[in-house]
Amino acid sequence: YQRIVLASRPRGAVVPENFRLEEAEVPALAEGQLLVRNHYLSLDPYMRGRMSEAKSYAVPQPLDETMIGGTVGEVVESRHPGFAVGEFVAGMFGWAEMGVSGGAGLRKVDTGAIPASAHLGVVGMPGMTAWYGMHEILRPALGETVVVSAASGAVGSAVGQLAKLAGCRAVGIAGGRAKCDYVVQELGFDACVDYKAGNLKADLAAATPDGIDAIFENVGGEVFDTALGRTNAFARVALCGLLAGYTGAEIPIRNAKKLLLSRIMLRGFIVTEHMDMWPQGLSDMGRLVAAGKLKYRESISQGLASAPDALIGLLQGRNFGKQLVKLI
Numbered sequence: 001y002q003r004i005v006l007a008s009r010p011r012g013a014v015v016p017e018n019f020r021l022e023e024a025e026v027p028a029l030a031e032g033q034l035l036v037r038n039h040y041l042s043l044d045p046y047m048r049g050r051m052s053e054a055k056s057y058a059v060p061q062p063l064d065e066t067m068i069g070g071t072v073g074e075v076v077e078s079r080h081p082g083f084a085v086g087e088f089v090a091g092m093f094g095w096a097e098m099g100v101s102g103g104a105g106l107r108k109v110d111t112g113a114i115p116a117s118a119h120l121g122v123v124g125m126p127g128m129t130a131w132y133g134m135h136e137i138l139r140p141a142l143g144e145t146v147v148v149s150a151a152s153g154a155v156g157s158a159v160g161q162l163a164k165l166a167g168c169r170a171v172g173i174a175g176g177r178a179k180c181d182y183v184v185q186e187l188g189f190d191a192c193v194d195y196k197a198g199n200l201k202a203d204l205a206a207a208t209p210d211g212i213d214a215i216f217e218n219v220g221g222e223v224f225d226t227a228l229g230r231t232n233a234f235a236r237v238a239l240c241g242l243l244a245g246y247t248g249a250e251i252p253i254r255n256a257k258k259l260l261l262s263r264i265m266l267r268g269f270i271v272t273e274h275m276d277m278w279p280q281g282l283s284d285m286g287r288l289v290a291a292g293k294l295k296y297r298e299s300i301s302q303g304l305a306s307a308p309d310a311l312i313g314l315l316q317g318r319n320f321g322k323q324l325v326k327l328i
């Protein structure tokens with residue numbers, strides 16, 4: 001089977017030469033192991049951080065080893081009493097067509113009501129991220145205004161829809177007219193501001209006539225500072241990601257004065273440190289998707305070899321919705 005390893009660490013932007021496609025042998029299973037044929041690989045912004053040497057909340061991706069990544073696939077062989085051939089599991093098999101596991105960390109997924117791919121998106125890690133930030137940090141009240149950046153993406157699209165379900169005014173910030181139109185017309189946000197149009201401050205003011213009560217921040221930099229400028233007293237910020245700084249740039253908060261004036265509560269979080277909440281969050285998200293109350297969109301690239309280019313695209317905003325690689 002094929003796998004992709006990290007060949008070198010990027011200096012600034014990720015380039016295709018940072019990866020290497022390799023052939024690997026399917027090992028014979030030991031007692032207690034299972035073999036999974038991965039159907040989809042998830043590509044996520046955190047991968048850029050792992051490719052660097054610097055240690056953050058997680059250890060760096062080792063060179064010459066299979067790139068880290070979430071996958072969903074089918075059990076094709078099992079010597080594990082808890083897993084049967086034909087069952088679907090979500091796991092972390094990385095950038096590889098197949099994976100062997102002892103079962104730890106695998107999550108069985110039901111592909112009946114919800115397609116396999118969605119277990120990597122809205123009913124997977126990104127959806128769980130939206131759910132956690134909304135339920136545990138922002139907790140918006142009826143009628144409040146919630147702003148989310150990277151609004152058309154895997155996390156942002158779920159955040160805005162959860163805000164609408166909670167009776168809030170949902171305002172997105174996204175790059176380009178097409179993404180903004182989708183967020184408003186398909187997902188039902190009240191407004192979406194195109195930060196690339198050049199009038200971010202005025203456009204965000206027009207979209208938030210009553211100010212901002214909660215910010216779900218995915219980007220940082222100018223987008224975040226501009227949103228801070230519109231906050232009401234006692235606004236909350238869930239600091240989820242800093243996409244603007246993923247190539248290594250510093251991302252200062254220039255509007256610190258507003259943190260004080262609005263008496264802001266800001267909390268950063270890492271969703272994988274709250275695994276105890278996943279069963280509840282995923283079951284909530286799954287129910288909403290199955291009931292048609294939560295929509296999602298996917299950008300799917302075909303074949304493992306397409307993964308490097310698709311990750312580079314994700315880090316440049318070329319994706320439109322959850323970025324996946326279809327492996328079969």
Ligand code: NDP
Nearest residue numbers: 045150153154155174175218240241242244269270271317
């Ligand atoms: P998305 O599906 O939103 O894809 C990334 C999007 O980010 C792009 O489409 C682009 O949208 C935008 N983007 C990319 N580069 C930049 C840039 N330099 N400046 C501004 N925007 C940029 O990704 P996810 O939904 O998977 O992730 C969203 C955020 O959530 C990320 O910051 C990620 O790290 C974070 N996250 C955090 C977790 C946690 O536990 N804290 C867990 C999961 C995700 P556009 O065209 O609109 O600019």
